[in-house]
Amino acid sequence: MTAVAAMPPRGDDVSDVLRRLAIVFAEFEARLAQTPLIRKLTHGRFTLEDYRAFLSGLRQQVMDGALWMSRAASNIDEEHLELRSRLMRHAVAEHRDFRLLEADYVATGGPLSEIQGAEKNIGSEALSAWMFHEASRPNPFGLLGAMWIIEGLGQIKALEWGRAAQQRLELADEAVRFLVYHGENDAAHIAEFEAMLGLVLPDTAIARRIVRTAEVTARLYVLQIEEIAP
Amino acid sequence: MTLLRDAYITGAGAFLPGAPISNDRIEDHIGRIHGRCSLLGRRALRWNGVRTRHYALDAAGRATDSNAGMCAKAVRAALDDAGLGHADLDYLAAATTQGDYLVPGHGVTVHGELGGGPIEVASFQSVCGSALMAAKAAWLNVRAGEHDVAVACAGEFSSRWFQPGFYEGTDLVDDKGRLAAEADFLRFTLSDGAGAIVVEPAPRPSGLSLRIEHIDVVSLAGAFEPCMWAGASRDDRCDAARGWSQAGPVAAHAAGSIALMQDFDLLKRVIRAWVGVYLKKVDEGRIVPDEVDWLLCHYSAQSLRDELMSLLDKTAGAIPPEKWFSNLDKVGNVGSASIWVMLDAFLKSGRLQPGQKVLCVVPESGRALAGFMMLEAV
Numbered sequence: 050m051t052a053v054a055a056m057p058p059r060g061d062d063v064s065d066v067l068r069r070l071a072i073v074f075a076e077f078e079a080r081l082a083q084t085p086l087i088r089k090l091t092h093g094r095f096t097l098e099d100y101r102a103f104l105s106g107l108r109q110q111v112m113d114g115a116l117w118m119s120r121a122a123s124n125i126d127e128e129h130l131e132l133r134s135r136l137m138r139h140a141v142a143e144h145r146d147f148r149l150l151e152a153d154y155v156a157t158g159g160p161l162s163e164i165q166g167a168e169k170n171i172g173s174e175a176l177s178a179w180m181f182h183e184a185s186r187p188n189p190f191g192l193l194g195a196m197w198i199i200e201g202l203g204q205i206k207a208l209e210w211g212r213a214a215q216q217r218l219e220l221a222d223e224a225v226r227f228l229v230y231h232g233e234n235d236a237a238h239i240a241e242f243e244a245m246l247g248l249v250l251p252d253t254a255i256a257r258r259i260v261r262t263a264e265v266t267a268r269l270y271v272l273q274i275e276e277i278a279p
Numbered sequence: 280m281t282l283l284r285d286a287y288i289t290g291a292g293a294f295l296p297g298a299p300i301s302n303d304r305i306e307d308h309i310g311r312i313h314g315r316c317s318l319l320g321r322r323a324l325r326w327n328g329v330r331t332r333h334y335a336l337d338a339a340g341r342a343t344d345s346n347a348g349m350c351a352k353a354v355r356a357a358l359d360d361a362g363l364g365h366a367d368l369d370y371l372a373a374a375t376t377q378g379d380y381l382v383p384g385h386g387v388t389v390h391g392e393l394g395g396g397p398i399e400v401a402s403f404q405s406v407c408g409s410a411l412m413a414a415k416a417a418w419l420n421v422r423a424g425e426h427d428v429a430v431a432c433a434g435e436f437s438s439r440w441f442q443p444g445f446y447e448g449t450d451l452v453d454d455k456g457r458l459a460a461e462a463d464f465l466r467f468t469l470s471d472g473a474g475a476i477v478v479e480p481a482p483r484p485s486g487l488s489l490r491i492e493h494i495d496v497v498s499l500a501g502a503f504e505p506c507m508w509a510g511a512s513r514d515d516r517c518d519a520a521r522g523w524s525q526a527g528p529v530a531a532h533a534a535g536s537i538a539l540m541q542d543f544d545l546l547k548r549v550i551r552a553w554v555g556v557y558l559k560k561v562d563e564g565r566i567v568p569d570e571v572d573w574l575l576c577h578y579s580a581q582s583l584r585d586e587l588m589s590l591l592d593k594t595a596g597a598i599p600p601e602k603w604f605s606n607l608d609k610v611g612n613v614g615s616a617s618i619w620v621m622l623d624a625f626l627k628s629g630r631l632q633p634g635q636k637v638l639c640v641v642p643e644s645g646r647a648l649a650g651f652m653m654l655e656a657v
Contacts (some may be wrong), residue, residue, distance in 0.1 A: 068558050068594035075555020078548060079502035079647075091504075091545075092517065205551075209544070239589055 061256035063246045067239075069260045070197045077198060077267035078206070084274045090210060095217050097157060098279035103214075104154045104227070105167040106277040108147050110270075111227075113177045114199065115144030121184035121192050129188065132248045139196075149227045156224035172273030179269055183262060190249045194263030197242060198270060204238050286421040288489040288654065290361025290477035291623040294352035294434075295610055296344050299331035300470075308334040309441040309466055313456045323467035328579050332470035332611025334438045342439065346379045349473035350434035351392035353619070357430060357475035360623075361483060365395050369426035372401045372416040374409035374433035374615045376645075377440065377509065377539075389432060399426065406507060407577055408496060408643035409433060410474075410615040411650035415494040417478045427480060433615035434473030440509070440539050441466040450512070451535035461513065461540045469539075470611035474619025482657050487631055489654040495565065496650045497556050503647035506549050509539040516540075546644055553642045554587055556649045561596045566651065572635035574598045575625060577617045578642050579607055598638070604630065617641075618652075631656050 081087055086103060089095045118140040125133040154164040169177065183189050211228025214220060222229075249255050300308060302324055306316060335344040344352075350373060358365060371390055378385035384402035399420075403412040410433040417429035446452055451459045458466075482488035504517045512534045515521040523531035531537055560566040583591075591597040606624045613620055618641050625631065633656050641650040 062595075064593060064595035065562075067590075068562055068596060071590055071594055072555050072559050072562060075552050075558075079499060079552060082548065083502055093514070209547075213544070239586065239593055243593055 061251040061253045063243055063250050066246055066250060066256050066259055067243060070194060070263050073194075073260065073263045073267055074198065074201050077271065080267075080271050081206070081274060084271060086274055086277050087210075090213050090217070093217060095214060096279065097218055100214050100218060100220070101154060101157055101159045101164075102277050102279040104150050104157075104159075105164050106170060106173065106273060107227075108150045108154075108164060108167070109169045109173045110176055110199075110273065111143075111150055112147040113180060115140040115146075117177075117180040117184040117192075118143070118196075120181065121189045124185065124187055124189055126188055129248060132190075132245060135245055146227065149230065153224050153227050156221060170273060170276035172269060172271075172276040176266070176269040176273050179265060190255050191258035191262035193242075193245060193249070194259040194261070195266040198263050198266045200238070200242070202270070283422050284424060284480045286418050286478050286480055286491050287482045287657065288476045288491065288622075289479045289483040290357045290359070290363070291475070291619060291626050292353045292356025292358070292360050293472065293474045293616075293620040293623040294349045294356060295333040295472040295613075295620070296335040296349060297333055297337070299609070300334055301331055302329075304338075305332075305467060307338045308336050308340070309438050310340055310443040312443050312446050312452060312458045315456055317463050317466070318457065319460055319463045320467040323464045326582060327468050327612060328581050328608050329468070329470075329611050330608050333472055335436055335471040336438045336442075340442060342436075344436075345392070346375055346377075346434045346436040346473070347385065347388040347392040349436070349471065350375075350385075350389040350432045350475070353434065353473035353475040353616070354389065354393055354430050354432050357432070357477050357623075361477040361479070363428060363477065365393065367428045368393075368395070368398055368430055370399045370401075370417060370420050370429040372403060372413035372420075372429065372431045374403040374405070374413040374431070376404070376406045376409065376435055376437070376614050378402075378404065379436070385434075389434075405615075405648065406643045406645035407615050407617065407641050408645070408648045408650045410618050411494055411496050411639075411641050411652055414476065414478075414491075414652065415496060417476075418491045418494060421478045421480050424480075429478045430475055431478065431619075432473060432475035433619055435469065435614040435616050436471050437465075437469035437539070437614060438471050441469075445538045446535070449533055449535040449538070451538060459535070459540075461542060462535070462538045464543070465507075465539050465541055468612055469614055472610065472613040472616050472620055474613070474616040474623060476619055476622065487626070487633060487656050489637060490657050492636075492653040492655055493565070494650070494652045495560065497648065499552055499556070499647035499649075503549060503552065504545065505542075505646050506545045506644045507539070507541045508645070510536060512536045513540065513542075541644065549644050549647045550583065550587065550642075552647050553649045554583075554590065557640070557651075558591075558594055558596050560651060561594070566638065566653065568596055568598050570636055571598050571638045572602060573625065573631065573637045574603050574640065575618065575621050575637060576603065576605065576640040577607075577612075577621070578640070579605065604628070633657065
């Protein structure tokens with residue numbers, strides 16, 4: 050080949066990491082679309098039981114989300130107080146979200162005890178264990194990669210899924226609040242995340258860890274969705 | 280072992296049928312479903328930004344040309360631009376979304392229109408990306424020393440597929456006579472024409488040529504279902520075994536399986552996937568945005584929503600607006616032909632300087648494919 054690839058970018062700037070995270074997310078999104086549950090949703094074969102199983106499956110991870118974020122914050126040293134503050138605010142903002150999921154579940158006619166008593170599926174177990182493991186390390190900056198995946202889902206996929214489910218199952222607005230409430234993706238979301246990355250980058254090892262954590266989180270999230278069965 | 284040769288684009292040509300047609304005259308040419316104006320057309324035009332386009336259907340709906348005929352005219356124009364004649368042609372790679380016939384292929388049909396002695400031909404059928412599939416074949420044939428004068432052409436006669444007969448009496452039209460948005464949108468998006476490039480193992484004796492650095496065509500079809508399609512109903516499109524020919528032409532028509540359709544929900548995902556493929560090329564160093572002097576993208580920046588433009592910006596993947604060259608708003612979206620129609624206009628605009636790099640980007644929503652071609656002016 051005469052077309053020799055040019056020198057790759059240095060690789061640990063905020064823009065380099067954001068680029069790699071965007072690539073991981075694009076591949077994650079394509080993979081999610083292939084899971085049986087999401088295929089049913091996009092192929093008009095989604096049932097009310099599927100929707101309830103979906104909410105139950107999400108609840109575990111949503112409940113854990115604020116907890117691992119808090120744990121991560123508690124492991125951030127005083128050199129990075131700003132990042133610690135942001136994670137704590139994030140955790141506070143989200144730690145009651147699972148209640149909204151439960152209310153949606155009840156609005157579909159499902160008993161509260163059922164969603165509250167549901168067991169984590171195999172994917173949720175793996176995802177949760179991975180998150181708490183990462184959050185327990187000193188200065189767990191890799192978790193920014195996990196946040197990119199999970200926040201990205203909220204920003205980009207939740208509304209799409211919520212609307213599709215509502216349309217397909219003719220659900221009341223009260224039954225899709227969790228998915229629809231996360232709202233549409235906007236440029237402000239990227240800017241906010243960019244600022245967080247700026248607090249720990251450039252640093253080659255951290256850059257690598259953030260991308261790797263995003264990859265593992267994405268794979269385990271897909272596993273969680275794969276394991277959802279009514 | 281024979282060494283691979285460099286290969287150059289030494290000529291480009293385009294053929295756009297008839298006069299430019301303004302937005303308010305579109306339906307004079309493609310017709311009105313049950314005689315009524317489309318309600319969706321204006322919205323489609325706002326989104327795609329096209330102001331004028333060309334049709335090979337006259338105002339009475341009569342064909343003034345064929346897909347292969349338009350391609351042959353573009354091939355002649357490209358050969359002429361390169362200072363070559365018809366007799367010099369060794370290899371013809373022809374691309375289209377939908378050829379004039381179901382059988383035989385587009386390549387031989389274009390050769391038939393072109394006339395002349397024996398040559399090697401190849402047909403490439405996909406959607407917009409078929410242009411770069413054909414270009415890659417032309418480039419590699421010259422590169423490998425198989426041929427010295429290769430032409431890649433692409434053409435579309437989309438308007439033919441937009442005539443009312445494709446929709447009336449089908450499930451695509453509701454009780455109130457309104458055409459489904461998935462079908463109507465494309466009627467105001469695509470139009471007709473053809474384009475071609477000549478590829479040779481040496482630059483042209485005078486004027487600028489474009490050395491082809493690489494052509495990458497990336498299909499994500501393994502993870503995406505059809506997003507733009509014809510030949511299946513909306514519900515059956517994910518199962519190739521239930522394609523139109525299984526039901527037969529009459530039943531397929533009634534089911535709305537013959538018309539060209541677009542899934543908008545899926546398109547949003549496909550657009551994000553394209554951006555992902557592009558960013559991967561940037562990350563691998565295959566595309567270095569700072570080194571690109573001109574971007575010819577078969578997709579308008581205005582169609583990418585703000586958050587994607589912002590993402591490109593923040594990931595050091597963006598190419599600034601002053602480097603974009605496009606004539607989509609004037610000539611319309613001519614599917615596979617667009618990139619050559621655009622390149623032809625760009626080369627004739629006099630903007631290109633020796634040593635500059637030109638990146639051509641051709642995304643295809645058909646089943647999530649993206650093509651990239653990097654060129655250097657010599």
